[in-house]
Amino acid sequence: MIPDFQKEGVGSELIFEGIRRTKELGYGIILLIGHPTYYPRFGFKPARTYGYELNQFKVSDDVFMVCEVLEGQLRNMNGELLYPRSFFS
Numbered sequence: 001m002i003p004d005f006q007k008e009g010v011g012s013e014l015i016f017e018g019i020r021r022t023k024e025l026g027y028g029i030i031l032l033i034g035h036p037t038y039y040p041r042f043g044f045k046p047a048r049t050y051g052y053e054l055n056q057f058k059v060s061d062d063v064f065m066v067c068e069v070l071e072g073q074l075r076n077m078n079g080e081l082l083y084p085r086s087f088f089s
Contacts, residue, residue: 015042019069028073029066031081036062043067051078 019042022030031047032039033054044065047054054064064081068074 012042015039019043019067023069026070028070028077029068031064031066033059033063034065036065039065039067047081050074053080055080056083 019030030044031052032044034044044067046061047064047066048061050066052064052066066074
C-alpha cells in the first residue's frame, strides 16, 4: 500500500473483498506469502502447519500462510504451492 493511503483501511478492504470473491467462486482456501503480523488478523495461519509446502524458493514458516475460506477445507486438502513461470520473469 502506498504510504499516503496507509492506516485508512484501504488494504483491509482489499483483503476482505479478495476473501469474499474467493468464497463466491467456490475456492476453499487462499495461500499467500505475506507479513506475519498483518495477515493473521484476516484469518491467515502458518500454511505448513496444515500440510502445505512451498519449495520453489525459501520462505520462513511465519510468512507462508493459508486462510480457510470454506469451512472444513483445511481438513480435506494439502499440497504444494507452485507459482507459474511468468511469476518469476
